[in-house]
Amino acid sequence: MSVRERKERERASRERLIVATARELAEQKGWDAVTTRQLAERIEYSQPVLYSHFRGKREIIGAVALEGAAEMAAALRAVTSAADGPRVRVTALARAYLDFAERNPAVYDAMFQLDGGLAFAREDTPEPLKDAFAALLENLGEVAGDGVHPALFTETFWAALHGLATLTRARRLPPEDTERRVELLVDRLVVV
Amino acid sequence: MSVRERKERERASRERLIVATARELAEQKGWDAVTTRQLAERIEYSQPVLYSHFRGKREIIGAVALEGAAEMAAALRAVTSAADGPRVRVTALARAYLDFAERNPAVYDAMFQLDGGLAFAREDTPEPLKDAFAALLENLGEVAGDGVHPALFTETFWAALHGLATLTRARRLPPEDTERRVELLVDRLVVV
DNA sequence: GATTCGATCCTAGCACCGCTAGACAATCAA
């Protein structure tokens, strides 16, 4: 059975290569440049190989999104665990969120802008997505204020961050004042 | 010169037809279905005719975006002028904004998600876009609170609305609680 | 009224896209 196992390992390894390469290509040249042909050439296999791992391009985007969600959750927890006081934590959280979006625009798009075929806010939502939301909830729930449901507050705060991230990157908002917008958001929304 | 003028009128009329048809098609079947072939067939001309009016698909999206911006500005002013008291006005504004986004998803995408080749937040920004932002600023500036720049406040509030609109439509947020999220946003952000 | 000539529009085609059928080669079991 060891031969079979080796093959399975190799196959899993190639799948990771596909996802990593798609991500890399997307960050370098944008998702438009992530064509099945380009991707196949970069991994040095033919196009149909991609379809033996994923149903199509959509699923590849979804895989990148899941990878990104796990990273984002880790990044958020890293900064919030190092901050003490709810107010300081939330500020750090907001900055880390926007920082992640800015540093990984393609991954962020895969998560929240593109269609990766993933289900959000449901029971069958993939674990990494649930966990990323949980990372937000952990820090935002405690500053929701009396009578405001923690999840609802988290959703609203998240939406505001998402709006800042996307409008800024789409050049709809000038990037200079991002920090002041974050401060305003935290000042007004957070109840300490 | 009357012949020339008639031709110019017809040409302008055809241009409006292209934009209106693109918008209609986008709302019916999504922007992916707005291909130059589909569009050409619907207006009953050949593909190259499109390129005698617009540089390419991007510019057509841009034209739809401008049309949408003018409409949105009008819609926002319509509801805010009928509401008295800053607080009530802002609530009405927020609802009208999200309502516009929900009723005209393709137009909203053209304005804020897709690349229509338009410049935002600059001197050379097209007038309809400036005016749509102005419609927000008119109502939001007065509730920014002391020491907070009206434009900065408007940008932040807008970003929050944009986040709600896009995450909800992309099924990242459950649609049921939209109203409560808006209330929370207005409650916390607005200073009366 | 016939004829030129320029504007206008269409046919045909380019290089690319996502995706897949079917041929082929490599590997395994008997």
Added chain:
DNA sequence: TTGATTGTCTAGCGGTGCTAGGATCGAATC
């Protein structure tokens, strides 16, 4: 060694945005 199975590739389908070049048509001139 043979036969079946698995894996991968080549080639191709119908689609995309966009454009070159020829046909057509109508206005202006003789």
